[in-house]
Amino acid sequence: LDNFGSKSPVAWYYAVIALTTILLQARISDWARRFRCRFQLVGFGALFMAVSHFSLSQSSTPLHLALCAFLLAFGTMISSPVTYELVPYFAEGRWLGAYYGFNGYALAIGGALSATLGGWTYDLGHQWGVPLLPWPRMSYTVTR
Helix, strand or coil: CHHHCCCHHHHHHHHHHHHHHHHHHHHHHHHHCCCCCHHHHHHHHHHHHHHHHHHHHCCCCHHHHHHHHHHHHHHHHHHHHHHHHHHHHHCCHHHHHHHHHHHHHHHHHHHHHHHHHHHHHHHHHHHHCCCCCCCCCCCCCCCC
């Protein structure tokens, strides 16, 4: 997001995600209920999220940034409800809360690891003077 010269695109990015979710979540959930193979929907949503994150690293215009935000929201609106819906299929009745709790911990640990490793990769690229993927076009101006 450094390509835009300010931090305001971050606000627009999250605003597009919020508006997309508010306007489309119910419709996408209704659409997703028509599919029998729930696991494929999780993968389908994850694919949209992956494309969004990769595209975000290449973003250089506000329209492209908005498209990345939309793709992320779309993928999340497909995957997240289906993921929560699938948890009871794996848990016995008395363990349902533990399975949801483990799901939350797994998401938190995965998020912490990805943020840590992503930051480390970014810093390493800055230290070496060589941009490392997935940020080949982004500025290396780091403020701490």
